[in-house]
Amino acid sequence: MLNYSLSKQDGILKTAFSQFRRPNWETIQNFFRKIRDIKEIIMIHTGIKNIAITLFRALAHVFFILPLVTCPVSGQAVQKRKLTFNDYKLWGQLRLDKSSPDSHWISYAVQYENDADTLFVASTAGNEKYALPSGSKSLFTKENIFIFMKKNELHVLDPVTGRNESFESVSRYEYSMALNKLIILCKEKDNTEKLITKSPLADSKNEITGVSDFSLSPNGELLAYSFYSDGKNSALLFDLRKNQMLKSMAQDSKIGYKFSAWSRNSRALVFNGQSGKKSSSHLYYYVVTQSRLYVLDAGSHKGLKPQSRIINSALNPILIADDLEKVLFSVGPDKKKDTIEKPSVEIWNGNDKWVYGQNERYGRFDLSPKLMLWKPKKESLLPITSETFPSVMLSRDLSYAVLSNPKQYEPQFEHRGPRDYYILDLDNFQKDTLLLKQSAALEYMYGSSNGKYISYFKDNDWWAYNVKRKTHVNLSGKLKYPFYGKVNLLASDDPYGNPGWSRSNDEILLYDEFDIWALKPDGSSARRLTRGREKKIRFRLHVDRQNFRKSLYDAPLNETFDLNDELYLSAAGDDGKTGYWSWSRFKGEKEILFTDSYVDRFIFNVKTKTAVMVEQKFNIPPRIISKKGERETRVIVQSNPQQVNYFWGKTELVTFQNSKKQNLKGVLYYPADYKPSRDYPMIVGIYEKQSHLLHQYINPTLLNEPGYNSTVFTAEGYFVFRPDIIHENENVGFSTLDCVESGTRKIIEMGLVNPKRIALMGHSFGGYETAFVINHSDLFATAVASGGIFDLTRRFLTFGANMAMPEMWRFSSGGWRLGKKTPFSDRLDFDRNSPLESVTNLNIPLLMWCGKEDTQVDPFQSMEYYLALRRLGKKCIFLQYPKEDHTLMDPMNQEDLSLRILQWFDYFLKDQNKAEWITAGTL
Structure with a gap:
């Protein structure tokens, strides 16, 4: 209960x-x-x-x-009253979970600081609501029954009647949508386990004692389970639709069975043998349609190294081809990584392809799992990957593998260097060259779902490779609009994206800056599906959260879309509006909801034509809304309703130009209880582009990882401004200065703030930007620069502990935009953009902080800058938090930092000189 x-x-x-x-x-x-x-x-x-x-x-x-x-x-x-620190605990984070098939119910979670999630089930039409503390792993059945776990208890709830049932000591459960069946594995008091199959809330159920594992087929009709009885373990197959046993697939007195994978068509499955806690080297492949079992002993097979063990994990899954002729699995040596003898000295060779630290984390290809191809009917076992070609991209139908070696052109100094790609036919094992010196950047290469094509981005164009004909076609080269641009923060231009293919794979789907395109892979036609460019709206295909950024081995997967069906698009306007649209072949895009707020977490029920979303603005807490057809939007759940009792700020999208007449935007946050007659200070927070944050709600809290919270600042009587920044190649520091000063002057011209009471702050790259700007600007009275980079040459020559590789790549393809320049050939460019070189210009008080164990930015960067400031007699205080990384994770440290930053700004912008630690450290 x-x-x-x-x-x-x-x-x-x-x-x-x-x-x-x-x-x-x-x-x-x-x-x-x-x-x-x-x-x-x-x-x-x-x-x-x-x-x-x-x-x-x-x-x-x-x-x-x-x-x-x-x-x-x-x-x-x-x-209304002023928001105080003690009030912050009233705020919770809202998360939309699921929607029922009839659209009458939704589930969502709310989490408060230092508290577990509470799961709720709420009616979309009335006021009925169920509170389910610590609920997780939830779903709605096809009959709208709600199922969820609470620790090791499984609960089944009918939200209409309130009837519920529960099961204790549940290891895990599955649900068959096709048959409306629950499969539950429970632990008994004697430590044995039993399997229960039943319809939710039905009186009857089937129980089998002695079950240790089970697996439900993708179509939800077959159940495989391992069973122990009379001294023997059995792997059994049960037909859930007919409610009858089909077959005993395997039996052994010493080996138990652990199920690994099904074929996508539910016609075959793979399971491993397991002896106690030790994994067996046996792999079992059962073809349901033929009632045929194949067994492979990896420990003694002549095609494998002795004592090899079979690996099945999220990164190395076992796969079955649709034609049931091929099984792919990974093998590794039968000893754990931590038992490998560690040398007493690290040897960093000057001619190593990867430096020692990078090689230890990523480059031990001799120890990494090897992908194998097993053809059970032909009794064939062949390696796909090797030490020479350790990386692999697989086609969805497992007809080919694309092989490469990340070290091929090393040493080089890009984040992901180029490499040659080879395509291996998994039917005849013929290997051909696919691409030479192709970028290995993520999302630059995809396989089509039927295995006929490979798409890739090269020389600023999208290309298609016909696997059968072995031909390459440039798809975007003759089109009017570019298919690449600024996509990621602090990065060079990248492709806007290849979200997937049409259902039949006769068209590839691509993005430009605003629109979605469908192009024939032979280059014969290209059509623009949306008209976002004319509206200044960026359209993107909506992908269910469960399928977002999926990957298979070393490559990302994209989706398949039926262009004859209605599709759903996310939309973001140049004016800050967001929402969702539908699209159809004959009607084009049609608005579902597009509004002056931030809308996400879209769930659309095709049968009921009902959309459920989360909407928010800076001054409106996140709320779950529903929209059906042309009807008005309805609020189902409003989070943080207590906000109406407090003064609150608002946001405004501000446009301005830098000195080069480039159009820029910024988000201006107004103080709570704003009164035009008052004199207000302002905090300018910087980190490249931030205008997309216009409508995002921010819970007030002192538990801030970077110490920055716009809601807290506005509640304490500050304006906050977050301007966009355009970084110029080879001129990052001064282009930052130009944009920040231009945006700040625009706010001053609006007459909203006291120009003598403006502060600047930033963290990480924003810490660098802040330190550089205040050394060259007289607009700011004080600043906070944290976790920053102050010496570019030192950064260039740093081994990054977080990514276990040298940081040089950040200067060519990262945020520094210095191309192939180095401190040895172009030292002036490094010095000119380094805050350390202009530190003597600093004339305002500076607060610095960093985590003492920072793995993202070497904490000595901050220490070095602090020592320079101290030697020059500048007003500064440096906070260093032991046992903390790039952002603070300890709640006590988070609160300490947030309060100190507020005290710093109050001290220098409001003349509230009450913080003795500041007086003692700066006077």
């Missing part, structure tokens, strides 16, 4: 009664919420919905409506 005690209900009742000694609008609101909580608890605890609703209405009438009648009109107005 769900754990809702009567004492908790009594506590709510007592609190509710006591609140009406001195009624006001806030206490009435709180009382109403508590009465509603009683209803929810009764509904869950008893399963009797009508009684709960009747009691709720009666209590609400007696204790809410009647007292309200006697309240004066003035008492009904919400009396």
Whole structure:
């Protein structure tokens, strides 16, 4: 049963009664919420919905409506107050979870600081709601029953009637949507396990004791499970549709069975042998349609090294080809990595392809798993990857593998260097050259879903390779618009994207800056599906969160879209609007919801034509909304309703130009309880482009990893400005200075802030930008630069602990934009853009901080800069947090940092000289 005690209900009742000694609008609101909580608890605890609703209405009438009648009109107005630090704990984070098949119910979670998630199930049409503390791993069944885990308990809830059932000591569960069946593995008191199959909330069920593992087929109709009885382990196959045993696939007295993979068509499966806690070297392949079992002993097979072990993991999954002729699996040596003898000295050779640290983390190709191709019917076992070609991209149908070696052209100094790619036919094992010196950047190469084509981005164009004909076609070279540009922060130009292919793979889908295109892979035609460029709206195909950025071995996967069906698009306008649209072949794009707010977490029910989304603005907490057809948008759940009791700021999109007349945008946050007659200070926060944050809600909290929270600043009476920055090649520092000063002057010209009370702050690359700007600008009264880079030459010659590779790549293809320049050939460019070289110009107080164990930016960068400031007699304080990385993770340190930054700004921008640590450290 769900754990809702009567004492908790009594506590709510007592609190509710006591609140009406001195009624006001806030206490009435709180009382109403508590009465509603009683209803929810009764509904869950008893399963009797009508009684709960009747009691709720009666209590609400007696204790809410009647007292309200006697309240004066003035008492009904919400009396807003200033937000304080003690109020922050009232705020929670909202997360949309699932939507029921009939669109009548949704599930969502709310998490508060230092507290576990509470899962909720709420009606989309009424006020019914269930609170399920610590709920997780949830789903709605085809009949709209809600299933979720709470620790090791499985709960099944009918939200309409309130009826529920639970199962204890559950190891895991699966659900067959096709048959509406639950499969539950439970642990018994004697440590044995039993398997339960049943329809949700049905009275009847099947139980099998002695089951240690199970696997549900992709079509939801077959159940494989391992079973122990009479001293023997068996791997059995059960037909859930016919409710009958099909076959005993394997049996052994010493080896247990662990299920690994199904074919996509549910016609075959693979399982491993396991002896106690030790993995067996045996691999079993069973073809359901032929009732045929094939066995491979990896430990003794002549095609494998002795004592090889079979690996099955998320990174190295076992795969079955659709034609059932091929099984792909990985093998590794039968000893753990931590048992490998470590040398007493590290040898960093000058001619190593990868430096020692990088090679130890990524480059031990002799020890990495090797992908094997097993053809059971032909008794063939061949290696696909090797020490020479350790990286692999597989076609979806497993007809070919694309092989490469990341070290081929090393040493080189890009993040992902070029390499040669070879295509291996997995039917005849013929290997051909695919591409030479092709970029290995992620999302530059994909395989089509049917295995006929490979798309790749090269020389600023998208190309298609016909696998059968072995031909390359330039797809985008003759089109008017570029298919690459600024995609990622602090990076060079990249392709806008190849989200996938049409269902039949006769068209490849590509993005330009605004639109979605469909191009024939033979180059014969190209059509623009959307008209975003004309509207200044960026359209992108909506991909379900479960499929977002999936990968298979060493390559990303993209999606397949049926262009004859209705598709759904995310949309972002140049003016800050966001939302979702539908698209069809004959009607083009049609707005579902496109509004002056931030909208995401889109779930669309095709049958009911109902969309569920999360909407927010800076001054409107995230809320779950629904939209059906042309009807008005309806709010289902409003998070953080207490915000109405507090003064709150707002945001505005500000446009400005830099000295080169380039158009830029920035987000301006107004102080809470803004009054034009007051004199306001301002904090300018920088980190390349931030205008996309215009409508994002920010919970007030002192638990900030970088110490930065715009809501807290506005609540404390500050304007906050976050301007976009355009970085110029070979001139990052001064182009940053130009954009930041231009944006700040625009705000000053608007007459909103005191020009003598403006601060600058930034973290990481923003810390670098901040340090550089304040050395060359007189607009700022103080600054906070944290986790920053102050000496570019030192950064160039740093081994990055986080990525285990030298940081030189950041200067060619990263944020520094210095191309192939080095400090040895072009030292002036490095010095000119380094804050350390202009540190003598600094004339304002500077607060610095970093984590002492920072693996992203060497903490000595901050120490070096602090020592320079100290030697020059500048006003500065340096905070270094032991056992912390690039951002702070310890809540005590997060709170300490947030408070110190606020105190710093109050000290220098408001003349509130109450912080003794600042006085002692700067005077």
